[in-house]
Amino acid sequence: MAPRTAVIGTGRARLPGATGGDQSALERFFSTSAGRIGSRLVLVALILLVWEYAPVPRATRFWMSSPSLILGTLWDWLFDGTIWAHLGSTLLVMSEGYVIGCAAGIGFGFLLGFFPRLSRVLAPLLASFYALPKIALAPLFVILLGVDNSSKVALVAVTVFFLVLTSTIDGVRAVDRNTVNALVLMGATRTEIIRKVLIWAALPWIFTGMRIAVRYAFTTTLLAELIAANRGLGFLIELSSGNFNTTGAYAAIMVVIICSVLLTELLSRLENRMSHWNQKFTPRSAPPSTAIA
Amino acid sequence: MNEMSTARAVAGAAGTPAKIRLLRAEKTFQVRGQDIEALHPTDLDIRPHEFIALVGPSGCGKSTILNMIAGLMRPTAGEVLYDGQAVTGPNRRVGYMTQKDTLLPWRTTKDNIRIALELKSHATPRAEADDRVRQMIELVGLKGFENHTPAELSGGMRKRAAMARTLIYEPETLLMDEPFGALDSQLKLLMLDQLQSLTQHRRMTVVFVTHDLGEAITLSDRIVVLSARPGRIRAIHDVRLERPRDVFKVRFTPAFSEQHERLWDELKDDIIKGTDV
Amino acid sequence: MAEGQRTRPADASRFGRDNILIWQVALVAGLLAAWEFFGRFGGGDQVSSPSRIINRIVIWLGGELYPHLFTTLGELSCGMAIGCSLGALVGLVLGRMPIVSIILRPIIVGLYSVPLVTLAPLFIMFFGLGLLPKIVLVSIVTFFLLFFNTFTGAQQVDEDYLRTLDLMGASKFEQFRKVVAPATAVWIVGGIKIALPYALVATITGELLATRSGLGFLISRAAERFDMTSLYAVLLILMALGLLLSETALRLEHRFLRWREAAE
Numbered sequence: 152m153a154p155r156t157a158v159i160g161t162g163r164a165r166l167p168g169a170t171g172g173d174q175s176a177l178e179r180f181f182s183t184s185a186g187r188i189g190s191r192l193v194l195v196a197l198i199l200l201v202w203e204y205a206p207v208p209r210a211t212r213f214w215m216s217s218p219s220l221i222l223g224t225l226w227d228w229l230f231d232g233t234i235w236a237h238l239g240s241t242l243l244v245m246s247e248g249y250v251i252g253c254a255a256g257i258g259f260g261f262l263l264g265f266f267p268r269l270s271r272v273l274a275p276l277l278a279s280f281y282a283l284p285k286i287a288l289a290p291l292f293v294i295l296l297g298v299d300n301s302s303k304v305a306l307v308a309v310t311v312f313f314l315v316l317t318s319t320i321d322g323v324r325a326v327d328r329n330t331v332n333a334l335v336l337m338g339a340t341r342t343e344i345i346r347k348v349l350i351w352a353a354l355p356w357i358f359t360g361m362r363i364a365v366r367y368a369f370t371t372t373l374l375a376e377l378i379a380a381n382r383g384l385g386f387l388i389e390l391s392s393g394n395f396n397t398t399g400a401y402a403a404i405m406v407v408i409i410c411s412v413l414l415t416e417l418l419s420r421l422e423n424r425m426s427h428w429n430q431k432f433t434p435r436s437a438p439p440s441t442a443i444a
Numbered sequence: 445m446n447e448m449s450t451a452r453a454v455a456g457a458a459g460t461p462a463k464i465r466l467l468r469a470e471k472t473f474q475v476r477g478q479d480i481e482a483l484h485p486t487d488l489d490i491r492p493h494e495f496i497a498l499v500g501p502s503g504c505g506k507s508t509i510l511n512m513i514a515g516l517m518r519p520t521a522g523e524v525l526y527d528g529q530a531v532t533g534p535n536r537r538v539g540y541m542t543q544k545d546t547l548l549p550w551r552t553t554k555d556n557i558r559i560a561l562e563l564k565s566h567a568t569p570r571a572e573a574d575d576r577v578r579q580m581i582e583l584v585g586l587k588g589f590e591n592h593t594p595a596e597l598s599g600g601m602r603k604r605a606a607m608a609r610t611l612i613y614e615p616e617t618l619l620m621d622e623p624f625g626a627l628d629s630q631l632k633l634l635m636l637d638q639l640q641s642l643t644q645h646r647r648m649t650v651v652f653v654t655h656d657l658g659e660a661i662t663l664s665d666r667i668v669v670l671s672a673r674p675g676r677i678r679a680i681h682d683v684r685l686e687r688p689r690d691v692f693k694v695r696f697t698p699a700f701s702e703q704h705e706r707l708w709d710e711l712k713d714d715i716i717k718g719t720d721v
Numbered sequence: 722m723a724e725g726q727r728t729r730p731a732d733a734s735r736f737g738r739d740n741i742l743i744w745q746v747a748l749v750a751g752l753l754a755a756w757e758f759f760g761r762f763g764g765g766d767q768v769s770s771p772s773r774i775i776n777r778i779v780i781w782l783g784g785e786l787y788p789h790l791f792t793t794l795g796e797l798s799c800g801m802a803i804g805c806s807l808g809a810l811v812g813l814v815l816g817r818m819p820i821v822s823i824i825l826r827p828i829i830v831g832l833y834s835v836p837l838v839t840l841a842p843l844f845i846m847f848f849g850l851g852l853l854p855k856i857v858l859v860s861i862v863t864f865f866l867l868f869f870n871t872f873t874g875a876q877q878v879d880e881d882y883l884r885t886l887d888l889m890g891a892s893k894f895e896q897f898r899k900v901v902a903p904a905t906a907v908w909i910v911g912g913i914k915i916a917l918p919y920a921l922v923a924t925i926t927g928e929l930l931a932t933r934s935g936l937g938f939l940i941s942r943a944a945e946r947f948d949m950t951s952l953y954a955v956l957l958i959l960m961a962l963g964l965l966l967s968e969t970a971l972r973l974e975h976r977f978l979r980w981r982e983a984a985e
Binding site for chain 2: 343
Binding site for chain 3: 187190191194195214268271272273275276278279280282283284285286287288289290291293294295366369370373374377378385388389391392393395397400404407408411412414415
């Protein structure tokens with residue numbers, strides 16, 4: 152074994168394993184881009200092959216289904232309109248709820264941000280609603296608003312509302328009091344302070360909140376469709392499952408996965424673009440980044 | 445004791461009323477149900493056009509005094525008068541500079557400086573505003589950086605921009621709360637020089653809070669020494685250095701050193717007490 | 722900063738926090754009163770009223786509530802226990818394997834973004850209507866969250882600590898136990914804190930879909946019968962449960978953080 156030399160003090164967290172010396176051939180292979188992508192592809196291919204061809208009893212095969220069957224179903228759906236109808240519905244509900252939730256959340260957030268007294272009074276009330284799993288409201292909304300889209304939109308809106316509200320309040324609160332003071336002494340009216348300072352200063356926080364809210368809007372829409380709906384991707388999953396159509400259920404889930412991955416990709420591109428733009432202005436106290444959301 | 449009498453300054457040259465007066469002004473804060481006396485009942489007269497420094501350890505109420513003059517805070521008891529009238533709201537005749545330059549990060553230098561003139565209270569036609577902004581930029585030496593954002597400016601440049609922004613609406617009084625604290629010593633001297641020329645030229649009244657005795661002596665006509673917990677005026681010293689002062693060289697004159705020594709003796713005890721806490 | 726109110730920090734609370742409390746009480750009382758009034762003389766069945774709701778809750782507390790409450794809590798805790806331990810374990814182990822982490826990382830990140838709760842119908846299809854599908858769902862949701870957190874944490878262990886122990890002659894396993902595990906503990910606790918609300922959502926979702934017992938079931942049943950009073954009652958109970966859980970999570974984190982701060 153090679154003698155151990157003391158290289159203490161770097162402290163930087165590095166990937167474990169590399170003993171500061173020679174890398175094994177395997178490690179070297181995997182540090183290349185081709186190596187990594189290649190191995191992932193191999194992994195995925197292996198999983199698919201096993202899934203497709205593993206010699207399992209009939210019953211198990213029924214529960215497992217297979218990639219070919221699933222792809223077949225997806226193909227059919229693609230052409231008979233199923234996917235588009237349900238996907239469209241999901242996206243529609245998601246966007247409507249999102250827009251309403253954001254508008255209300257930002258508006259209310261500004262209100263609470265200006266009047267800290269008001270926000271302190273309402274704090275416990277808001278915290279209680281925050282703690283409630285919003286999905287539990289789904290049946291209530293269905294009773295109040297019917298099985299159609301309105302109840303789903305309402306649920307999404309409520310979920311998004313709370314998220315964006317919190318971010319907006321944080322943004323407004325984060326504005327440096329000295330800045331506001333300086334403007335007050337110049338004779339700025341409250342409207343002028345809002346227009347010229349508060350809105351802009353709170354923007355990074357608001358955007359962060361809005362980005363996080365997209366994920367929640369998607370998830371909540373799907374959940375609402377699971378519980379009570381007659382269209383949408385979530386409904387499709389529920390329908391297939393209810394009919395013990397395993398292939399259909401997997402196919403629907405596959406669509407959800409694809410949408411989800413696309414959504415994440417879109418959001419991270421957006422985040423990159425925004426932080427590039429943000430660099431120019433480097434806000435004094437940076438807003439929280441979308442860590443694990 | 446006789447702090448009160450020492451503190452009671454004569455109101456300027458015979459007949460000139462004080463610009464700013466604190467009459468037994470006191471300030472108590474409530475923190476977690478406890479009363480904290482930030483400022484003991486204080487009397488202070490500040491003459492028009494004078495440059496007065498407030499020095500003392502942290503917790504001696506210097507920022508409180510500034511905030512009360514600016515009208516951002518009301519005294520718990522006593523009065524604060526500006527031009528003979530009680531300060532009841534934000535005092536629009538003062539400019540306020542803090543240690544952090546509060547430039548708006550999304551605005552360019554010239555837009556930042558211009559902001560006061562965009563407000564209804566100082567509404568100025570666009571052309572004239574642009575003109576004044578241009579003059580201001582030249583005055584503080586930021587020519588060529590008009591279209592930079594604060595993130596693209598150095599610390600010293602940002603300070604100058606902040607000063608330009610404060611001065612553009614020509615307040616007659618300037619309140620400064622350790623504005624140059626974060627700058628290195630060379631930069632500080634340059635800024636002191638700039639500050640002196642700007643304020644002397646416009647005959648502004650300046651109330652300047654600082655830790656730095658050297659700064660205080662270099663710029664002021666009088667220095668108010670405050671002690672902490674609760675804040676109260678210990679003494680007021682006249683600065684007997686002739687104007688105009690060469691900011692860079694005045695530190696080496698014997699008069700300066702003598703003044704510095706006297707002040708340091710006063711402050712020493714308080715500072716030592718402070719560091720033990 | 723409102724113009725009418727100067728910047729008076731603590732000064733503004735001459736009445737201190739009492740003022741706020743009074744307003745809060747007034748607000749809640751006002752809302753409840755309005756609801757009560759509206760419920761009795763206006764809205765009819767859809768609205769119900771606080772008095773009836775409280776009444777219902779009290780009746781339930783007499784006995785009927787408990788089996789359902791325990792079902793929900795049981796599903797939640799079982800699922801979390803399984804998911805957290807497996808997730809933390811796998812995360813720790815894989816996190817220390819550089820090859821694996823490089824290869825798997827994008828796949829995991831990709832999967833992570835998928836809303837796992839939508840798999841609920843699948844599990845009900847597999848496991849029927851009992852407790853099992855919910856437990857599995859909660860386990861999986863928790864597993865992924867804990868795995869991700871622990872994985873990240875395990876990768877970021879300070880190499881200096883490890884090298885120090887290495888020089889002392891500690892085996893890989895001892896290093897693991899004495900450095901990696903405790904360092905990752907913070908991440909694990911963080912993961913648990915994040916996972917708790919998701920776990921609750923997963924539990925309730927599962928119960929809303931198909932079940933014979935649990936708080937979600939109570940909601941479902943109430944909704945079917947258009948029994949608004951019961952519906953609101955359960956929502957209130959759920960709200961209280963949610964608050965309790967987040968409070969517990971915070972306390973847990975504090976307990977751990979204290980240790981951490983002291984050690985540093």
